[in-house]
Amino acid sequence: FFALMSDDTFIEDVLEGLALQQYLRGFWDHGVTTVSLTRELSEDDWHVLVEDPADRSLLLMKCREVLAWDDARRHSIETSSRRQSVEKGSLLHGSSSMNNVSHTQSVQLRTPSAPQLAAFDSELCTDIPVRLDRLPWCRWHWVVVLALGSAWSLDGFIVSLNSLVGPHLTNTQTMGITRLEAAAIGSIYISGAVLGCWGFGYLADIYGRKRLFVVIPTVYLSASILASFCFGYKAFVACVFMMGIGIGGEYSALNSALNEFIPARVRGTVDLVVNGTYWVGACFAALTSKVLFDERLVAIDRGWRLLYLVTGGLGIFIVWLRQYLPESPRWLVMQNRHDEAKEIMNAIESKVERWTGVPLPEPAHRITLKVDVKVGLSKLMTILLCEYSRMSLLSVLLMVAQAFFYNAIYFTYVNVLCTFQGVDPKNGGDYLIPFTVGNFLGSALLSPLFDKVGRKPMIVWTYTLSSLMLMGTSLLFMQEQLSAFTLTACFSCIFFVASAAASAAMLTVSEVFPMEIRARAVSVFWGLGTAAGGASGPMLFGYLLQLSETTGTKGPIVAGYALGAVLMLVAALAEAILGVDCEGKSLEAIGAEVVQLMPQAADG
Incomplete structure (x- = not known):
């Protein structure tokens, strides 16, 4: 699941068909939450649409944050396992563990510290x-x-x-x-x-x-x-x-x-x-x-x-x-x-x-x-x-x-x-x-x-x-x-x-x-x-x-x-x-115009 999620093309093509919005928002709002990892998607799942483009953008962003979180979590668990034995039932500490997850198995995922997620800036389409x-x-x-x-x-x-x-x-x-x-x-x-x-x-x-x-x-x-x-x-x-x-x-x-x-x-x-x-x-x-x-x-x-x-x-x-x-x-x-x-x-x-x-x-x-x-x-x-x-x-x-x-x-x-x-x-x-x-x-x-x-x-x-x-x-x-x-x-x-x-x-x-x-x-x-x-x-x-x-x-x-x-x-x-002309322009449009005037903008 996470391997597929790392492919941007897959995300953009398939995301509308994933009924994950509530799941991701629940993950984001709580430090510890129950996540159902579904490895096989039914035909109906692919056609469940998130109609609002802003919601689709939000969903895409949250999925990427889940990926960042999971990478950090895996690294933390692997580092810890080198120093002490892992208790029976440890959470997804390797790729073999991923294969053992059942069709709708629920597991407890604990997020790492907030700064690891906060480092990722995202884009949002809004009106x-x-x-x-x-x-x-x-x-x-x-x-x-x-x-x-x-x-x-x-x-x-x-x-x-x-x-x-x-x-x-x-x-x-x-x-x-x-x-x-x-x-x-x-x-x-x-x-x-x-x-x-x-x-x-x-x-x-x-x-x-x-x-x-x-x-x-x-x-x-x-x-x-x-x-x-x-x-x-x-x-x-x-x-x-x-x-x-x-x-x-x-x-x-x-x-x-x-x-x-x-x-x-x-x-x-x-x-x-x-x-x-x-x-x-x-x-x-x-x-x-x-x-x-x-x-x-x-x-x-x-x-x-x-x-x-x-x-x-x-x-x-x-x-x-x-x-x-x-x-x-x-x-x-x-x-x-x-x-x-x-x-x-x-x-x-x-x-x-x-x-x-x-x-x-x-x-x-x-x-x-x-x-x-x-x-x-x-x-x-x-x-x-x-x-x-x-x-x-x-x-x-x-x-x-x-x-x-x-x-x-x-x-x-x-x-x-x-x-x-x-x-x-x-x-x-x-x-x-x-x-x-x-x-x-x-x-x-x-x-x-x-x-x-x-x-x-x-x-x-x-x-x-x-x-x-x-x-x-x-x-x-x-x-x-x-x-x-x-x-x-x-x-x-x-x-x-x-x-x-x-x-x-x-x-x-x-x-x-x-x-x-x-x-x-x-x-x-x-x-x-x-x-x-x-x-x-x-x-x-x-x-x-x-x-x-x-x-x-x-x-x-x-x-x-x-x-x-x-x-x-x-x-x-x-x-x-x-000076710049700001009259009649939205605050967001003014900011974009100002950046274009800066010498650094031409250098990328």
């Missing part, structure tokens, strides 16, 4: 990605967007909260920290986000997206609640660091899941709008701080604590909402769990048909994917640095530029207003409201162009224009031509464009890498970009701000703005040279 991309936009997609997109709103709320709380905590009636320590709050938060992004990105690829839907928000809501009870700076920044870990996990795990659920034709629009909701949270933080920082309404040392309690409450709402989301069918397919993916897909389609009242058309085609691919650290580095080297370089440049541009300016914006424009720290939130509105409107209004005009031209245009506008604003700021109001208006216009650019950077990273490493790719490049640009930016600007105060000039802070503008120009040039 799951096509079925997801053909779905009409409906209520189900709104549930996905609300449950996953809420994380970006919360991130915006937390980042703005840290920006607003920093100057507030310099008051001796609160913690009495220095301006440098206040600026460091943002860097500490970003550092935690980088660590969380790397860690949870790895877990999302290995254990799935759904398991982290609840774990991640639990981390940052707990840390936020604890932060509200801190009285010392060290304990407070430790909680801020943990909040960053949780939010960083959202970027890698949930950004991947979002793109896997959304149809290809609107993926760019939805992704940019969802990322733009970051500024809805930022605006809410500014409005809330205006009330809670008012000493006539709330004691000076209690307002900021209430803000962190509000953050915890928002996290609880997110945990409740995500219980309605399923595992990503695309991820299940890549893990060779096709039956589970089909069940989830059938449930999604039934909901869509019920909500739209229109039967769904049959999927246009199937695609063949490599499944059950095990990607360790060394293979991950090979994929990123060799097979996808162009996309890796592009991802680093896009992410570093937007992270520095955004975090450096935004985290220290209130401090700049207080230092150079004479703004009262408790009124800092007033100037963030138009700033946040401009950011959200930019993502919302420009996002459709990324699906209609295209990713590549829009990214080049938004990065370049953001850079030029920042240079012009810096020059006016240096020449004392701007008041607090006009400076805010200028930055609102700049980030109207830059918000779409920053969201497009994350979109690019989550589209151009293969499914089996997508969450880890997002975590690697978001982490590298944020560590290089985001964590260092606020600290650098905090130092430049103190230097400007010491020297009494705006030169140092303007130099920081100029650095951010140059980085955006470099990223725009990189996109023009290395």
Whole structure:
């Protein structure tokens, strides 16, 4: 039987006639199972068809895994028999034993360790990605967007909260920290986000997206609640660091899941709008701080604590909402769990048909994917640095530029207003409201162009224009031509464009890498970009701000703005040279196209 099974031609010609599907699935699901070895096949057995091509592909793959398993088992038994005598009734330890197996004799087979089977990558013919991309936009997609997109709103709320709380905590009636320590709050938060992004990105690829839907928000809501009870700076920044870990996990795990659920034709629009909701949270933080920082309404040392309690409450709402989301069918397919993916897909389609009242058309085609691919650290580095080297370089440049541009300016914006424009720290939130509105409107209004005009031209245009506008604003700021109001208006216009650019950077990273490493790719490049640009930016600007105060000039802070503008120009040039057109294409098609662009592809 196993000798015949080793012949690929025999397998392909005869497999449809073997009623082995249940047998093989039982073997795969249990470490020890009873297997009936049938040496003679009746005429009827040859005509028992497995109708679904995906099931036939799955069956073929499992048969090959049985072969690999049996070879390993035989080798183990033969090695053991040289060292000790074999008990009577030992399992199939040689070719002669195979001949002694009766027509329907049942024997107990014990699998070797999992790594021996896991080493074999297999192909699977499936229609799951096509079925997801053909779905009409409906209520189900709104549930996905609300449950996953809420994380970006919360991130915006937390980042703005840290920006607003920093100057507030310099008051001796609160913690009495220095301006440098206040600026460091943002860097500490970003550092935690980088660590969380790397860690949870790895877990999302290995254990799935759904398991982290609840774990991640639990981390940052707990840390936020604890932060509200801190009285010392060290304990407070430790909680801020943990909040960053949780939010960083959202970027890698949930950004991947979002793109896997959304149809290809609107993926760019939805992704940019969802990322733009970051500024809805930022605006809410500014409005809330205006009330809670008012000493006539709330004691000076209690307002900021209430803000962190509000953050915890928002996290609880997110945990409740995500219980309605399923595992990503695309991820299940890549893990060779096709039956589970089909069940989830059938449930999604039934909901869509019920909500739209229109039967769904049959999927246009199937695609063949490599499944059950095990990607360790060394293979991950090979994929990123060799097979996808162009996309890796592009991802680093896009992410570093937007992270520095955004975090450096935004985290220290209130401090700049207080230092150079004479703004009262408790009124800092007033100037963030138009700033946040401009950011959200930019993502919302420009996002459709990324699906209609295209990713590549829009990214080049938004990065370049953001850079030029920042240079012009810096020059006016240096020449004392701007008041607090006009400076805010200028930055609102700049980030109207830059918000779409920053969201497009994350979109690019989550589209151009293969499914089996997508969450880890997002975590690697978001982490590298944020560590290089985001964590260092606020600290650098905090130092430049103190230097400007010491020297009494705006030169140092303007130099920081100029650095951010140059980085955006470099990223725009990189996109023009290395970028790919992803609009309207499935995630699987983009991955295949990217591989063809790599120099290594020509060498085999």
